[in-house]
Amino acid sequence: MATRARALFLLLLATSSIIRPCFTGLRTSSRAPRSAMRRFSNAAAEWMEANGYEIKSKQGRGGSSWASFQTLETDKGDFFVKTSNRPAEKMFKGEALGLDALRAAGGVCVPRVVHYGDDDKGGSYIIMQKLSMGGRPNMKEFGRALAKMHLAEPADPTAKEGQFGFEVDNTIGGTPQSNTWTSSWLDFFREQRLGAQVRMAGSTELQRTWDQLLKETNNLKDLFTDVEVKPSILHGDLWSGNYEMTPEGVAIFDPATYYGHHEAEFGMSWCAGFNRDFWQGYREIIPEAPLFAKRRKLYEAYHIINHYNLFGGGYLYQGIGLLSP
Amino acid sequence: MATRARALFLLLLATSSIIRPCFTGLRTSSRAPRSAMRRFSNAAAEWMEANGYEIKSKQGRGGSSWASFQTLETDKGDFFVKTSNRPAEKMFKGEALGLDALRAAGGVCVPRVVHYGDDDKGGSYIIMQKLSMGGRPNMKEFGRALAKMHLAEPADPTAKEGQFGFEVDNTIGGTPQSNTWTSSWLDFFREQRLGAQVRMAGSTELQRTWDQLLKETNNLKDLFTDVEVKPSILHGDLWSGNYEMTPEGVAIFDPATYYGHHEAEFGMSWCAGFNRDFWQGYREIIPEAPLFAKRRKLYEAYHIINHYNLFGGGYLYQGIGLLSP
16 A cells, blocks of 8 residues: 555544444454464554553453464453564555444444554564454344445445445455456456455366356356346455354454455355344345346355365365355 | 283284275364474384384374374375374274274274374374275265164174273364263263263253253153163264265264164264165164163263263253253
């Protein structure tokens, strides 16, 4: 991001009012690998102190293979910090911009990003609201809120003009995800989403199945005759580990945000536990389009083949199955 | 394990014939965290050379947050090596014994463990057959093979006597899994499986739901009136990332093995992509018991609540839903 745009963004973060107040704690594993535990940096705490927060306590919250987690109790509330040994431009910029774009759309509860930046050891951090969690989610309300988020007018001017993508690239479970702005949803999804995963998998049978599908559906056009696709802000990786109940409603976090077809949000719903209540709430606001069931297989295939690229195994077979007639 | 038992086990590994010849490559991410990449040890290669294998090439295969992966090409075939910075007793013993027990049952293809051991830096390694993969799985055949494995007479003498558990504890996706031998399946599952996860979650609502279920079902007994449960060897973590097609049939790997009720194998099937063909094959050999659908919720709850303990988020709500009447 250009320096000017970055300064504007940080100013925006610093001055933005809390669009929706919500507080929940991201639960993290207490069985984090030792390597991650070593990666704490004091840069986040130092930034907070330099910016008028008085820190009362710090607590390690484990980590993943690529980041360490911490909570900071301050005089102005509790915060959740992720630290990585890679620079912010590669690690946390996409997450920060994504969370901010989701918050801007309203509807669903999203943790507020306070700041992200580099430390002096080549690593980086992101500081966000610590959300407090609890209670059983009202799934119907969650469905409604997500539909409202999908229908919100895009905050991004390029998306507002009708383009699909995002201002930064990001990752989907560790796999790079390209978000170059594209005026056609079909072009975007075919080239930067599903096609990219199919190429990455390097399976001749999967490639052949995908080529055959493109040939039979006029490059997917025949599967989209019932809808006019508009850019919706998407969480992009909505499974059960990435939403949680808060006192103010269900919160979503750890996104892989971009502007795309709202139906693509359900590509991870095989692992999201959406029940009948959820779908009733969602469908009250966005009714099901006739060819949804067919497109859903495409949207699932993106994530299933990504799982193959990450984990291998039977996912390849599942991906081929989803793309087969 | 006592030294004598361990020596016996290593002798068994060294002399065991290939129960079912199969070769497939475990696919691993090329986007492994840098921390994992540093963890290679030469101990595995040294052991192989000391034991008559001539190494022609080594290749890094990425890693996870807790291990690094490598393939070794030798004059006696190709091998797959995992390296960790923790001792074998904690890391690879459970995997080695688990794979061996699964192989002993026959039915499904399982990579042969060549050796596991500690290196001189406090870490450890496991060396197994490198399986070659390819082709679309014959899911009906896979279903049949898994059912045969479940029906096999236990290789372990304690399991053969009708006890449930395993000779070592292991982990389920990073969470410790206790396998203390128990003569009653219900006691074993209630205390060492589902109950342990419920306690770990620390949610009063989940605990209340579980207590209520126990009360209403006479400590689960009412859900098992249609079956006589016998100890079956289980993979224990059977999802789409843990099976793959090989030229000789579907192979399973990365197990969390123990002897338990065969239906418990399907606790991960919400992420396993088992289709109608698979179930037809399985049910040809093991017909569905009347109360299977009710018990399946229990078996899923174990893994769903484990996912909550690992990842947090909406899994808690799913777990509560599975245990609710």
